[in-house]
Amino acid sequence: xxxxxxxxxxxxxxxxxxxEVVIHAKGIKxxxxxxxxxxxxxxxxxxxxxxxxxGKSGSGKSVTIQCIVGLLKPDAGDLTVFGQNVAEMNDDELxxxxxxxxxxxxxxxxxxxxxxxxxLEFPLTRVLKLNDQQEIDKRVEEVLDGVGLLDAIDKLxxxxxxxxxxxxGLARTLIVKPExxxxxxxxxxxxxxxxxEISELILNMQKKYKxxxxxxxxxxxxxxxxxxxxxxxxxxxxxxEGSYKELQKSDNKMVRSFFNETT
Amino acid sequence: xxxxxITGWRKWAEDIGEQCVFFARFFRNIFTGSFEWSEFVxxxxxxxxxxxxxxxxxxxxxxxxxVVQLRPSIVALGAESMLxxxxxxxxxxxxxxxxxxxxxxxxxxxxIGAELGSMKVTEQIxxxxxxxxxxxxxxxxxxxxxxxxxxxxxxxxxxxxxLFGGFLALNITDNISxxxxxxxxxxxxxxxxxxxxxxxxxxxxxxxxxxGCYKGYHSNKGTESVGIAANSAVVTxxxxxxxxxxxxxxxxxxxxxK
Ligand SMILES: Nc1ncnc2c1ncn2[C@@H]1O[C@H](COP(=O)(O)OP(=O)(O)O)[C@@H](O)[C@H]1O
Ligand SMILES: [Mg+2]
Numbered sequence: 001x002x003x004x005x006x007x008x009x010x011x012x013x014x015x016x017x018x019x020e021v022v023i024h025a026k027g028i029k030x031x032x033x034x035x036x037x038x039x040x041x042x043x044x045x046x047x048x049x050x051x052x053x054x055g056k057s058g059s060g061k062s063v064t065i066q067c068i069v070g071l072l073k074p075d076a077g078d079l080t081v082f083g084q085n086v087a088e089m090n091d092d093e094l095x096x097x098x099x100x101x102x103x104x105x106x107x108x109x110x111x112x113x114x115x116x117x118x119x120l121e122f123p124l125t126r127v128l129k130l131n132d133q134q135e136i137d138k139r140v141e142e143v144l145d146g147v148g149l150l151d152a153i154d155k156l157x158x159x160x161x162x163x164x165x166x167x168x169g170l171a172r173t174l175i176v177k178p179e180x181x182x183x184x185x186x187x188x189x190x191x192x193x194x195x196x197e198i199s200e201l202i203l204n205m206q207k208k209y210k211x212x213x214x215x216x217x218x219x220x221x222x223x224x225x226x227x228x229x230x231x232x233x234x235x236x237x238x239x240x241e242g243s244y245k246e247l248q249k250s251d252n253k254m255v256r257s258f259f260n261e262t263t
Numbered sequence: 264x265x266x267x268x269i270t271g272w273r274k275w276a277e278d279i280g281e282q283c284v285f286f287a288r289f290f291r292n293i294f295t296g297s298f299e300w301s302e303f304v305x306x307x308x309x310x311x312x313x314x315x316x317x318x319x320x321x322x323x324x325x326x327x328x329x330v331v332q333l334r335p336s337i338v339a340l341g342a343e344s345m346l347x348x349x350x351x352x353x354x355x356x357x358x359x360x361x362x363x364x365x366x367x368x369x370x371x372x373x374x375i376g377a378e379l380g381s382m383k384v385t386e387q388i389x390x391x392x393x394x395x396x397x398x399x400x401x402x403x404x405x406x407x408x409x410x411x412x413x414x415x416x417x418x419x420x421x422x423x424x425x426l427f428g429g430f431l432a433l434n435i436t437d438n439i440s441x442x443x444x445x446x447x448x449x450x451x452x453x454x455x456x457x458x459x460x461x462x463x464x465x466x467x468x469x470x471x472x473x474x475g476c477y478k479g480y481h482s483n484k485g486t487e488s489v490g491i492a493a494n495s496a497v498v499t500x501x502x503x504x505x506x507x508x509x510x511x512x513x514x515x516x517x518x519x520x521k
Contacts (some may be wrong), residue, residue, distance in 0.1 A: 069393045098395040109390035111382075173394070212268040 102173030326428030376496030379479025414468030
């Protein structure tokens with residue numbers, strides 16, 4: 001199966017190659033008890049690229065990225081990340097993979113019994129198994145500074161606003177320096193100014209850490225700022241693909257409905 | 264109708280299967296990876312210390328009430344001096360452990376169920392999992408071990424306080440001194456009264472932690488499922504306590520009470 005796809009580069013010298021594909025999905029199908037959510041999802045994510053996925057609520061955008069980190073298993077199709085098939089991984093391999101992937105949940109998913117500092121320390125001590133407290137403090141402060149929330153370090157998540165929570169969530173995923181970032185609706189539920197700040201933060205992070213990202217959104221402003229490439233999803237399939245400018249000119253009804261909202 | 268019943272049974276069977284898998288995963292995670300000591304200690308504090316008051320008050324009242332209720336029949340038998348012994352044996356063997364466990368099912372199983380349920384709903388458990396950390400080790404192993412340790416401790420404390428409550432009730436009518444009363448209590452106790460009772464409470468504690476964690480960890484992703492998780496954790500844990508009690512009494516009577 002994989003041999004037919006010329007895009008996949010050999011595993012070893014990977015990191016230097018510009019066009020290297022980090023996520024390759026082909027014909028992904030996912031169904032739940034009585035509905036087929038994903039019917040045929042096919043895409044390649046290249047290194048260093050920001051791919052935006054547009055689609056209405058309930059169309060299965062979150063399900064797609066949950067498959068990438070192995071939270072869900074596709075019923076059919078091929079899904080490889082860094083050249084390895086996710087569905088065939090054992091617990092250890094899955095853990096290794098997850099360490100390279102950052103996942104920003106829709107809600108931020110901060111651990112609400114822990115302070116911001118403890119939230120950020122968690123992946124360092126539990127996943128990277130660091131135990132040099134100075135190193136930990138340094139990394140926590142650095143990444144928190146990066147999202148502009150250094151003064152909130154000892155607060156509990158319940159004392160933070162929605163935008164701040166998203167930023168801490170972002171900091172918590174970035175602290176382990178992932179190679180791939182998956183953003184699930186990073187700007188939903190935020191005011192326009194905060195949304196724009198988050199979008200710009202995503203762009204900065206891409207530049208700073210050279211991550212490849214999938215950004216799920218229906219915020220066109222966010223898509224415009226962050227996207228190198230946009231795919232539009234409808235009824236379990238990707239129906240259009242292109243840059244922001246290209247899709248703006250599309251005459252597909254579904255695509256138009258996204259772009260018209262803002263203009 | 265029939266179809267409904269069949270799907271109902273299938274759900275039930277699936278649930279049992281899932282619980283077995285959960286148990287196996289819990290067991291495997293005790294021995295693999297690094298143990299979360301600080302979280303374990305925090306849970307012991309939360310579970311043990313915070314329930315002490317409640318267990319203490321209930322046991323005290325139970326001891327007191329029991330003496331008042333038992334007294335007339337024992338006096339009628341002319342065996343008044345047997346009152347401390349009767350109380351002690353019934354309290355240590357049965358009433359103390361069960362009361363404590365039921366109180367803990369209400370307080371601890373529900374709070375674990377609600378806590379993990381809300382962590383599930385707000386995707387915190389998923390977040391832990393996709394970060395490459397092990398939520399089972401951090402959340403489940405610590406809680407189940409903490410309940411298995413703290414419920415027996417609480418039960419022992421409850422026993423002592425319950426006997427003290429009994430003393431107060433007895434003292435109103437009989438004017439017995441505290442040292443003499445406790446001397447009588449302890450003298451009437453056998454190894455075979457105490458040990459099975461403590462072992463039993465370890466299982467009660469395990470059931471409380473396990474059910475709470477299972478219900479919370481496997482709750483659905485809606486806001487109402489947090490309530491459902493908490494509620495069914497209490498109901499299931501209470502049921503398990505009585506089932507375990509019934510099994511335990513058979514085993515102990517085979518082994519000890521000839
Ligand atoms: N774990 C699950 N079990 C059953 N159904 C699910 C599950 N996760 C998602 N779904 C269903 O899949 C569909 C797509 O969900 P989702 O990917 O969250 O949509 P969105 O595009 O808004 O992110 C929804 O109809 C949802 O009910
Ligand atoms: Mg979603």
